[in-house]
Amino acid sequence: MANLKSLRNRIRSVKNTQQITKAMKMVSAAKLRRSQERAQSARPYSQHIRRMIGTIAAQMDPHSAPALLAPAKGKRVELLVFTADRGLCGSFNSTIIRSVRAKIKSLQEGGHTVTITCVGRKGLDVLKRQFKPLIRRSHIGMARNLTFARVDSIIATRVLSDFGKGEFDTCLMVYNTFKSALNVELTWKQIIPMTVDSTEVSRGSAPMYEPEEAEVLTELLPHGVSMQLYQAMVESDASEQGARMTAMDNAVRNAGDMIRKLGIKYNRTRQAAITTELMEIIGGAESLKG
Secondary structure, three states: OHHHHHHHHHHHHHHHHHHHHHHHHHHHHHHHHHHHHHHHHHHHHHHHHHHHHHHHHHHOOHHHOOOOOOOOOOOEEEEEEEOOOOOOOOOHHHHHHHHHHHHHHHHHHOOOEEEEEEEOHHHHHHHHHHHHHHEEEEEOOHHHHOOHHHHHHHHHHHHHHHHHOOOOOEEEEEEEEEEEOOEEEEEEEEEEOOOOOHHHOOOOOOOOOOOOHHHHHHHHHHHHHHHHHHHHHHHHHHHHHHHHHHHHHHHHHHHHHHHHHHHHHHHHHHHHHHHHHHHHHHHHHHHHHO
């Protein structure tokens, strides 16, 4: 009977866990729709900003380019690591952390000095165990009220200020780009100095700018950096919700399989107990006859 009671308690515990994971799946699904729309709506503007910067930069003398476009001259690298504030989202956080560890090792072997800014609690909690002296700053809870204004004032302003003070020469950010609920892409991107791919330069006749290109870039580049950071933040948020929804769906299915197996084991144990009792009763009856 003690074994039957423990099985009943375990089945009840798994069912309670299944209800929790099912609720978390539904919440993540609702958040995913909003996060996906936000990420997808931000992409065209972010791409247009980069294309505009690339077009202007292609027309001007490289020697007169602003500091945010000029090639880095030092070996001080700042890493912006975007992770989630919470777990229960599969390999979403661990994939980024593993990649960051490999990147730090590669940079240090190349003679670079590395510092880290963590956006998200999970990245901070794990990385500070191994790289605590490298962590300069952290931003927790950004996803709770995710707007461009907050990203610009809290993250971008400090990154640009630190670059202006000469605290680092290059800034790289790593995040998960949202593809679908089942698929995200680990993305490394250099935002300071901003790099412009040839595919991001507008084709055709070059427009005339007033004031001069350098002055336009001086105003446009900080906004471009802010937009890249916001894009990374919304992509990471959508990827997190998709990963959590998928993880909770798997958890619900696994709990269902476990409940089914425990139910079979419970019925077999109960049947064996009943059979044993019947045999004892029959044996007792036979002994009385003798």
